[in-house]
Amino acid sequence: MLLKLFTNCKITKGNNRSIICDLQRESFTYIPNSLANLFDRNYIIDTEKVLAQLDSDDKKIFNEYIQLLEENEFVFKIEENDFGIFPELNPEFDYPAEISNAIIDRNQNSTYSFKEVLNKILIPSNCRHVQIRSYDIMELDELRIVLSLFEDSFIKSIDIVIKDFPNLGDKEIKPFLFNFKKVRTLILHSSNENKLIQKENNFGFGVIFSITQKINSSAHCGIIQEEYFNVNMQNYFESNSYNSCLNKKISIDVNGDIKNCPSMSQIFGNIKNTSLKEAMSHKDFKKYWNIHKDQIEICKDCEFRYICTDCRAYVEDPSNDRSRPLKCGYDPYTNEWSEWSTNPLKQKAIENYNLKELFNN
Amino acid sequence: MNIVIQSESHDLSTDDVISWIYHLNKTSRISKLDDFTEVNDISLEMSNANKVSVVVNNNVNIDKETKYWYRRGEFDIDKKLTKKSNLNRNLCDETIRPILDYLDSGINQNYLNKFADNSVNKLKLLEKAINLDINIPDTLITSELSQLKEFVTQHKKVITKPIKNPFINFNTTEYKVKFTTHSKLITSDDLADEDYKFLPSFFQKYIEKKIEIRSFYLKGAFYSMAIFSQQNEKTKIDYRNYDRTKPNRCVPFNLPDDLKEKLTVMMEELELNSGSFDIILTPDNEYYFLEVNPIGQFQWLSKNCNYYLEKRIAKSLINE
Ligand code: SF4
Ligand code: SF4
Numbered sequence: 001m002l003l004k005l006f007t008n009c010k011i012t013k014g015n016n017r018s019i020i021c022d023l024q025r026e027s028f029t030y031i032p033n034s035l036a037n038l039f040d041r042n043y044i045i046d047t048e049k050v051l052a053q054l055d056s057d058d059k060k061i062f063n064e065y066i067q068l069l070e071e072n073e074f075v076f077k078i079e080e081n082d083f084g085i086f087p088e089l090n091p092e093f094d095y096p097a098e099i100s101n102a103i104i105d106r107n108q109n110s111t112y113s114f115k116e117v118l119n120k121i122l123i124p125s126n127c128r129h130v131q132i133r134s135y136d137i138m139e140l141d142e143l144r145i146v147l148s149l150f151e152d153s154f155i156k157s158i159d160i161v162i163k164d165f166p167n168l169g170d171k172e173i174k175p176f177l178f179n180f181k182k183v184r185t186l187i188l189h190s191s192n193e194n195k196l197i198q199k200e201n202n203f204g205f206g207v208i209f210s211i212t213q214k215i216n217s218s219a220h221c222g223i224i225q226e227e228y229f230n231v232n233m234q235n236y237f238e239s240n241s242y243n244s245c246l247n248k249k250i251s252i253d254v255n256g257d258i259k260n261c262p263s264m265s266q267i268f269g270n271i272k273n274t275s276l277k278e279a280m281s282h283k284d285f286k287k288y289w290n291i292h293k294d295q296i297e298i299c300k301d302c303e304f305r306y307i308c309t310d311c312r313a314y315v316e317d318p319s320n321d322r323s324r325p326l327k328c329g330y331d332p333y334t335n336e337w338s339e340w341s342t343n344p345l346k347q348k349a350i351e352n353y354n355l356k357e358l359f360n361n
Numbered sequence: 362m363n364i365v366i367q368s369e370s371h372d373l374s375t376d377d378v379i380s381w382i383y384h385l386n387k388t389s390r391i392s393k394l395d396d397f398t399e400v401n402d403i404s405l406e407m408s409n410a411n412k413v414s415v416v417v418n419n420n421v422n423i424d425k426e427t428k429y430w431y432r433r434g435e436f437d438i439d440k441k442l443t444k445k446s447n448l449n450r451n452l453c454d455e456t457i458r459p460i461l462d463y464l465d466s467g468i469n470q471n472y473l474n475k476f477a478d479n480s481v482n483k484l485k486l487l488e489k490a491i492n493l494d495i496n497i498p499d500t501l502i503t504s505e506l507s508q509l510k511e512f513v514t515q516h517k518k519v520i521t522k523p524i525k526n527p528f529i530n531f532n533t534t535e536y537k538v539k540f541t542t543h544s545k546l547i548t549s550d551d552l553a554d555e556d557y558k559f560l561p562s563f564f565q566k567y568i569e570k571k572i573e574i575r576s577f578y579l580k581g582a583f584y585s586m587a588i589f590s591q592q593n594e595k596t597k598i599d600y601r602n603y604d605r606t607k608p609n610r611c612v613p614f615n616l617p618d619d620l621k622e623k624l625t626v627m628m629e630e631l632e633l634n635s636g637s638f639d640i641i642l643t644p645d646n647e648y649y650f651l652e653v654n655p656i657g658q659f660q661w662l663s664k665n666c667n668y669y670l671e672k673r674i675a676k677s678l679i680n681e
Contacts, residue, residue, distance in 0.1 A: 008665070
């Protein structure tokens, strides 16, 4: 029997184990490397051929492997003359805009206007996904003005992280958000409790939850966790060739400075006096866009490399631009997760980025 | 560059195509007609010097150079007006209708689909397939139970589906009626004993499937996807009986060249430059043509196979 891996199920081999990324059903499954190695160049396993070489113990294991593959519908039976009719997925990543997503940071001292961001940055770059992060309280009235502005624009989705309002009840925030259909998630930080306030109610949009964590600066960004892994086709192919965080990203930090990401130091001008064109024509603007996980130390041996974020703002060795994300506690050589912030090898970098204060709250 | 798009206001595929057009050609001017657009005002000029130019509702300009994409929706005479009186209808038919018919005949050098493509006749398609030597399932249209019984006896399993459109809306003053029908399986158990008559209905021999194929055709190119519907009881008869928790496997597929050639001839003869084919591959490796839907869904196919069809449509519109 010949079993072929569906072309939308992709094996990523790590140092010790592999995963199958199911790009259609958007999930991943661990498999041992010994199973990954059984597939030939065309992602076919010839079961008879394999079985003939195995002793009875190994046969049992092999049958378990096959069961795993079949249960998840990762493979199908194929006849030899059908080999040509199932071409590989086109691995290309393309996107109908110069910029695909923007981070807009805000605190109580910010003076730049959202209208300026929309007109000078988002519209000319065709950027239709934005994340707004407010480290301080933003009054509902102010938020309403901002959201109305985006609601009437060509923006498709808005994610908001904002400081919890005193005396703001669930009863107010839900109807408030009801009018803004483009809000995908609203996260209230510095809250009294961690809780889900509203489940998605409109094709994945309209999620509201609160967290107790105090997010008071962009230094909180860049944490690598299993829950943040993102399995989908577009993201997978983008990660294959481009930086999975910074490709096609633009950011406005709390001062209105245009950056790749608010956590980075390099500034490409201020929104008040710089056009998109001027910012983007700077030779360094795209310098991270083409750095992808296969080039990053340690990550290149990790099975999660095409579903993980590649933070470039905080890396283990700041003097090395191929160093892996600092805030990752995963070890692809032992397959163990541990707390990154207490890892003795990371202390120098933590100091370097001034991240100590993060752990005090 | 002047581009006119006729669509529905909530169609996401249209929005994606517009993103691509804007990205690929920043100077394009896109006019979008949404849903049912009433023609309130129309003027047409023709001369040897300036050829043809049409202005609709004072703001949409259409001439030979205009790129036109018909996606969905309708652009027609105000229905309220024509419903009210026969005189009105007759007047419109004599005056505005010929202009609209002319517009819909594809006056633009570069267009993609046209409103008239909606009314492609399924039976015409099957006949074309026969003439081109493409397999079709044995087909019967009848209103007689006895004839249907004979057909079922012969083929054991038979399916029925709408002759025209799987989605129909009837609006009366009191009700809005929405019908949707997908393919349904019929065996001898479903047939009553006593004879009765029904409206002429469409029956086809049920074809065993190895996989189902959806193929998007765009000006001579095919983008195909295999749907493994047979692993799932819910989707065995019609893959549109979608299973959300475990969607059928959908992967890119290559149609054989000789079939592609025949299907291209079919499209050219029908003057369709885009459409979605439904095809079956049987366990004996035979291909069966079911139908082609000129105004089909392509987003599903594009997303599953990473085909970037939205980009290809945009490119085909803006490049001559
Ligand atoms: S580079 Fe790091 S800090 Fe910057 S946005 Fe990405 S994950 Fe966050
Ligand atoms: S090692 Fe790299 S790829 Fe693996 S989880 Fe950590 S950051 Fe992600």
